[in-house]
Amino acid sequence: MSWLDFAGVVLVRLDAAICIYFFFxxxxxxxxxxxxxxxxxxxxxxxxxxxLASGLSSGLAPSISLLAPAYNEAATVSESVGALLSLSYxxxxxxxxxxxxxxxxxxxxxxxxDLVLLHPIYRKHIPTKPVVGxxxxxxxxxxxxxxxxxxxxxxxxxxxxxxxxxxxxxxIDADTLIEPDALLRMVRPFLVSKEVLAAGGTIRVAxxxxxxxxxxxxxxxxxRAIEGIQVVEYLRAFLFGRLGWNRLGGNxxxxxxxxxxxxxxxIEAGGYAPDTVGEDMELVLRLRRRAYESRTRHRIxxxxxxxxxxxxxxxxxxxxxxxxxxxxxxxxxxxxxxSVLCNPRYKAMGLIVFPYFVLVELLAPxxxxxxxxxxxxxxxxxxxxxxxxxxxxxxxxxxxxILSAAALVLDELNFHRYERLRDRVLLILWAVLEPLGYxxxxxxxxxxxxxxxxxxxxxxGVMERRGFGVKPAPGLANLPKEGRx
Amino acid sequence: xxxxxxLFEVLAAEALLIxxxxxxxxxxxxxxxxxxxxxHARLAEGRAEVLTALEQPAPxxxxxxxxxRLPTALQMQLFVNLLPQLRGAARKRLAIIANRLGLTRGAxxxxxxxxxxxxxxxxxxxxxxxxxAVLLMVCLSDRHPLVRAxxxxxxxxxxxPGVIQALLGLLSENHGLxxxxxxxxxxxxxxxxxxxxxxxxxxxRGPAIEPALSIAVHLPDRKFLTxxxxxxxxxxxxxxxxxxxxxxxxxGKEAVEALIGRxxxxxxxxxxxxxxxxxxxxxWPAAPKLYALLGDRAWTVRREAxxxxxxxxxxxxxxxxxALGAPDRFAADMARQTLGLPSETEPTAVRRx
Numbered sequence: 003m004s005w006l007d008f009a010g011v012v013l014v015r016l017d018a019a020i021c022i023y024f025f026f027x028x029x030x031x032x033x034x035x036x037x038x039x040x041x042x043x044x045x046x047x048x049x050x051x052x053x054l055a056s057g058l059s060s061g062l063a064p065s066i067s068l069l070a071p072a073y074n075e076a077a078t079v080s081e082s083v084g085a086l087l088s089l090s091y092x093x094x095x096x097x098x099x100x101x102x103x104x105x106x107x108x109x110x111x112x113x114x115x116d117l118v119l120l121h122p123i124y125r126k127h128i129p130t131k132p133v134v135g136x137x138x139x140x141x142x143x144x145x146x147x148x149x150x151x152x153x154x155x156x157x158x159x160x161x162x163x164x165x166x167x168x169x170x171x172x173x174i175d176a177d178t179l180i181e182p183d184a185l186l187r188m189v190r191p192f193l194v195s196k197e198v199l200a201a202g203g204t205i206r207v208a209x210x211x212x213x214x215x216x217x218x219x220x221x222x223x224x225x226r227a228i229e230g231i232q233v234v235e236y237l238r239a240f241l242f243g244r245l246g247w248n249r250l251g252g253n254x255x256x257x258x259x260x261x262x263x264x265x266x267x268x269i270e271a272g273g274y275a276p277d278t279v280g281e282d283m284e285l286v287l288r289l290r291r292r293a294y295e296s297r298t299r300h301r302i303x304x305x306x307x308x309x310x311x312x313x314x315x316x317x318x319x320x321x322x323x324x325x326x327x328x329x330x331x332x333x334x335x336x337x338x339x340x341s342v343l344c345n346p347r348y349k350a351m352g353l354i355v356f357p358y359f360v361l362v363e364l365l366a367p368x369x370x371x372x373x374x375x376x377x378x379x380x381x382x383x384x385x386x387x388x389x390x391x392x393x394x395x396x397x398x399x400x401x402x403x404i405l406s407a408a409a410l411v412l413d414e415l416n417f418h419r420y421e422r423l424r425d426r427v428l429l430i431l432w433a434v435l436e437p438l439g440y441x442x443x444x445x446x447x448x449x450x451x452x453x454x455x456x457x458x459x460x461x462x463g464v465m466e467r468r469g470f471g472v473k474p475a476p477g478l479a480n481l482p483k484e485g486r487x
Numbered sequence: 488x489x490x491x492x493x494l495f496e497v498l499a500a501e502a503l504l505i506x507x508x509x510x511x512x513x514x515x516x517x518x519x520x521x522x523x524x525x526x527h528a529r530l531a532e533g534r535a536e537v538l539t540a541l542e543q544p545a546p547x548x549x550x551x552x553x554x555x556r557l558p559t560a561l562q563m564q565l566f567v568n569l570l571p572q573l574r575g576a577a578r579k580r581l582a583i584i585a586n587r588l589g590l591t592r593g594a595x596x597x598x599x600x601x602x603x604x605x606x607x608x609x610x611x612x613x614x615x616x617x618x619x620a621v622l623l624m625v626c627l628s629d630r631h632p633l634v635r636a637x638x639x640x641x642x643x644x645x646x647x648p649g650v651i652q653a654l655l656g657l658l659s660e661n662h663g664l665x666x667x668x669x670x671x672x673x674x675x676x677x678x679x680x681x682x683x684x685x686x687x688x689x690x691x692r693g694p695a696i697e698p699a700l701s702i703a704v705h706l707p708d709r710k711f712l713t714x715x716x717x718x719x720x721x722x723x724x725x726x727x728x729x730x731x732x733x734x735x736x737x738x739g740k741e742a743v744e745a746l747i748g749r750x751x752x753x754x755x756x757x758x759x760x761x762x763x764x765x766x767x768x769x770x771w772p773a774a775p776k777l778y779a780l781l782g783d784r785a786w787t788v789r790r791e792a793x794x795x796x797x798x799x800x801x802x803x804x805x806x807x808x809x810a811l812g813a814p815d816r817f818a819a820d821m822a823r824q825t826l827g828l829p830s831e832t833e834p835t836a837v838r839r840x
Contacts, residue, residue, distance in 0.1 A: 047604035048633055051611035053571055061705060062670050121827030123790050194664045393494040400501035407508035414512050418519060426516055430509065 006383065013380050020373040027362050028401055034246030035408055041248050042241075045306060046416055064192055065093035066185055067168030067265070071158035072098055076106040080114045085216025087142050091185040096145050097162040102131075102152025111147050115139040120146075122165060128273040130161045155258075156274035156281045163273055168265060173282075175259035177313040179208060179216055184308035188262045191303040198301045199289050200263045202256035203308035204240045206419070207233045209316060218311045221419045223428040228321060230432040231440050232314040238409040244304040251350030252290070253302045254359060258282030260310035263289075278338070280331020287339050294348045306416070322447045329367070329451030330459070336360055337455075367448040374442075399437050406433035526561055533557050533565050540584060541577045548587045555588070563590055570615045582616040591618045598622050603631035610634055614641030627653040632662035639665065643672035646679040654680075655687050659695035666698055673702050681708045688714035696721075700729035707736035719745050724754040731757055735764020743770050750776050755785035762788065766795025771802040778806040781818035789817060793825035 068086055072079055079098075086096045100107050111117060117137035131153035139145040150161050159173055170192060174180065184203060191198045209232075210224035224230045247253045256263075258281065268274075271288050274281045286302055293300035315321035336343075336359060343360060345352040380386035410429055413419065420426060532553040540546035548555060554562065566585050573581055585591060595618075597609035610626050613619055614637060626638035627650075639657060642650045654676075657669035673680045680702075687699055688711065700718065703711045711733055719730035731749050734742040742764075749761035750773075762780055765773045777799075780792035796803035810822035 048607065050604060051567065051608045053567070062667060062674065062701065121824065123793065123821070123824045125786050125790075190664075193667050194662065196663060390491060390494070393491060393498065397494060397497050397501065400498060400505065404501055404504050404508070407505055407512070411508050411511050414515050418516070421516070421520075423513075423516065426512055430512065 010385050016376045023369050035242050037249045038242035038246035041245050064169035066170045067095040067097050067166030069162040069173045070098045073101045074103045074105045076110050090182050097166045099148045099158040099162045101158040116141045127269050128160045130157050156276040160273040171265045172262045178259045179311040181309045187308040197299045199267050200256050201303045202261045206311050207314040208311035223425040231436045234406050234433045241409045241412045251354040253304050254355050255283045256286050278334050279327050280335045284335045325447040326451035329448040330455045333455040367445045370445045402437040541580050585616050591616050606634045610637040632665040636665040636668040639668040639672045643675040646676040651680050651683045658698045670702050685710040704732045727757045728760045731760035735767045738768050755788050758788045759791040762791040762795045766798040771799045774802045774806050781810050782815040789821045793821045797825050
């Protein structure tokens, strides 16, 4: 057998394997899409006329503590805290954790909110960097400010977690703008069942939208491709990626930018892990594992209508860092909890959700890059029927566009956020352009993340933010995910 | 060739699906835009008429020509938008107009629909318009929990004995939201529900006792004393916790004696609740017992004992200061924290201030 014959056999087998993978992944997406559509239908039916309801007026509703880490935010912290304090929820406590800022963040807070020193009695369940001082605002008694030594986002959240008094805690990210009624919507699953350990809401891209006093007042689709494509990506990820899992074994990810957790459950589980870049996913997975191991019925839910807005990276360099870190975080978490894989003890999580994340989310860039390399080699060696390959490509491309379009349809029919015709046209344009170049770039970045994971690199990279347009960005922490360790 | 043909067929199907999706995205948006543009002026006219009518003591439909010309869906939209913004007499007048326009007729019919979502919307509408008590009472025992929860909201404004009994029945619900709405409704009914709630607690209705006790804690009344005294010896710890909280809210000699007895409960949560109750009542003769709890094996009990001593005023402070020199380091540490004294191990905490 000549080397050409051998290469031909290898390529044919590789192509067959990739085709099988392609059908498997797309079948998974189709199932998720169906499940998401069903879930959305039930959700909207249950919400019809809800605004006529009076809501909870008593102290029986669970209290919520909003954990907001801050680092060097002197310029915007005052406005950010003001926006958080104005959220609609009875019994809301805002816990701002100043993670050892080197600027005037604490001084601004003390002056603006008239802070007084407290002597807290709290139990240190989770080791954190020392607390330097704890303050409560005289003007806004629901505001608690924790001044601590610098330790990174997970450390700041763990400190806030232990000092918070709410039954539920909501962690938010640096660049998150929460809609006024988002918490009222987010708390719903916790009212329905005590089994709910955590709930996540939709995160949308705020780039290009009009923001005023920490509120997105007019959603817009960005004109720059790199930002606009992320709008479509986020809609697809949340409106059917996350929603679909509600009926198929539960979610394994609650975005760190906007998630609501049962405080006691998180503390018992040991809080956020400071030694991983995927601390949000790691926490959810740990919560679920503990529940399965103690044979406790539990649920991790995603709700589509509570919305938080985030600032997406606006340059390829920063986006690359973000995607590299996300994928590294995914690999770290899946490796740390590898014993869950195909383990019947963890039921749906071990047999469906975890294998999906390994096969589809983690390994997708590897398979995609192998596929691309195989096709290039096949074309070079004349082993591939070109018209057939082009047709196959067109189908794969079309399927990608269908998935994006389905997410846009779900969004349009249920939320109708983007009212202008121009925004709709842009959305479609970005959905069509996404598989042509952008997707391949993200594959490369994710592959890079995987390689860094194999080399055990733990750096977070630096995130650069441009702010939300005219008004200063009320992002709370510069420290967030992209901390400074 | 067959494979290529199949691929072409798949591609055609994909193109069709994408076309449909585009049609939906643009079509829906354009339709909404058109509907908004077309109805905006008519809705504004109807709204202005309704707002004028709300100022009259007895509004009639004849004074609302613009509103009556609107299609039912738009009338409904107008009322659904206005209702949450109105309270008291204005809301009642709006409900009268809605009834006279016949808007609640459809809702009444839908209350009997076999689809839960139709029943849910109908109940929400009827509850908002304050209509048909008999029908809404029936909905309190609907087969879908969300419908029952929506009916419970209506019940909060209708404190009849029958409604209160139905709400008490909902306390044993498995569906959390339904149970919570019933609790919330009973709490909003307030004083009129106390008698029935006390009887309910005395009868010890199994799983419904816990939610009933949590309502009673927010409505402390002497009528709850006897059932609370009995329930603080209940075999279930969460019930003892709530019973102790209730006793702490009611107060009085018998309550205090029962609370002191619960300081020796085997469950830490009950001991904590009892200590909190004594602190709330500022019952200073209990200071020595609370002082003893500063060395309890459970941190939560130590904290509650410390806070309770703090609330007792000078007698409690005296015991806390004495505990600073106690041989038990846990008790001394808790006393130090309660008194807000700087820690030896974490010097930055207070000294910086």
